[in-house]
Amino acid sequence: MTDKMTPEQRHKCMSHIRSKATKPELKVRQWLWNHGYRYRLNVKSVPGKPDIVMRPYRTAIFVNGCFWHGHGVMADGRCMMEDVVSSKCCKIPSTNREFWVNKIHRNQERDKRNYDLLQENGWQVIVIWECQLTNKKLEQTMREVELLLNENMLALHRKPTPIPFHTEEEPLPMAAEGGTMYGEKPKHIEVVAAALHDSEGRIFATQRGYGEWKDYWELPGGKIEAGETAEAALHREISEELAAEIEIGSFIQTVEWDYPKFHLTMHVFWCRLVSGAPTLKEHEAARWLAANELESVDWLPADFALLPCLKTMMQQRPK
Numbered sequence: 001m002t003d004k005m006t007p008e009q010r011h012k013c014m015s016h017i018r019s020k021a022t023k024p025e026l027k028v029r030q031w032l033w034n035h036g037y038r039y040r041l042n043v044k045s046v047p048g049k050p051d052i053v054m055r056p057y058r059t060a061i062f063v064n065g066c067f068w069h070g071h072g073v074m075a076d077g078r079c080m081m082e083d084v085v086s087s088k089c090c091k092i093p094s095t096n097r098e099f100w101v102n103k104i105h106r107n108q109e110r111d112k113r114n115y116d117l118l119q120e121n122g123w124q125v126i127v128i129w130e131c132q133l134t135n136k137k138l139e140q141t142m143r144e145v146e147l148l149l150n151e152n153m154l155a156l157h158r159k160p161t162p163i164p165f166h167t168e169e170e171p172l173p174m175a176a177e178g179g180t181m182y183g184e185k186p187k188h189i190e191v192v193a194a195a196l197h198d199s200e201g202r203i204f205a206t207q208r209g210y211g212e213w214k215d216y217w218e219l220p221g222g223k224i225e226a227g228e229t230a231e232a233a234l235h236r237e238i239s240e241e242l243a244a245e246i247e248i249g250s251f252i253q254t255v256e257w258d259y260p261k262f263h264l265t266m267h268v269f270w271c272r273l274v275s276g277a278p279t280l281k282e283h284e285a286a287r288w289l290a291a292n293e294l295e296s297v298d299w300l301p302a303d304f305a306l307l308p309c310l311k312t313m314m315q316q317r318p319k
């Protein structure tokens with residue numbers, strides 16, 4: 001079959017697909033908005049950076065991804081490593097297991113600190129899990145959220161009492177639902193990424209400014225187009241994203257990662273700049289990170305999976 005679309009048509013079509021892929025947080029916002037609720041996003045003056053702040057209800061809403069926040073996974077410090085088991089919606093990779101358990105554990109601790117801090121300051125906290133927002137469950141979940149909001153409003157006019165949010169644990173297999181939930185996304189995406197290093201051996205990390213994984217950090221790079229070699233794709237992507245030219249050095253690793261909606265294959269290369277200072281064309285922020293700073297930003301899962309290998313490279317510092 002030949003491709004009859006003009007580039008303009010294809011672009012329009014692709015951006016339509018992207019806008020249909022709804023981030024869990026966006027689903028919650030849309031529902032609230034459509035039901036007449038008004039809110040603010042990521043308000044800095046509220047502790048713990050909640051995703052959604054509803055000041056009149058003195059309520060903070062967190063929309064948590066099941067993997068990173070360890071939904072259903074007991075990973076607190078009292079557990080032995082072997083007692084920590086995957087849940088239906090948080091599958092702990094078996095490779096580098098200890099590394100993942102520790103990461104999820106740290107995220108859970110940070111979540112708990114945030115919730116405690118908010119409650120100490122008189123805020124109600126509502127936690128909504130990604131798996132509670134499937135098409136099937138969205139309406140029920142949001143009705144329960146609405147109930148809590150109304151209770152919180154009433155509570156404000158009485159004495160404040162913390163109201164925990166619970167929905168029945170009936171985790172759904174996300175992978176099976178992925179196709180129907182998020183529209184026609186490609187099942188397999190192959191990308192190439194640059195571990196761009198400077199003369200001090202630091203790595204250039206960029207923060208994504210759009211889409212489902214907005215605000216997460218990643219190595220610059222992008223999709224390999226049909227008929228393109230990985231190296232050619234990397235030169236092209238870096239020139240488009242950062243207006244810079246690079247020299248591609250050693251191959252580091254291929255990361256295979258199952259996102260809920262697609263499988264990602266990411267080839268990562270050790271690279272250095274040959275001309276131009278990186279200029280952010282697509283990303284909202286960037287940082288040069290030393291080996292000991294690598295975990296100070298929230299990486300996309302596949303990029304995070306690369307860190308052990310990347311750290312080793314940074315310590316060896318090949319050309």
Ligand SMILES: [Zn+2]
Pocket residue numbers: 066071089090129130131132171
């Ligand atoms: Zn879940």
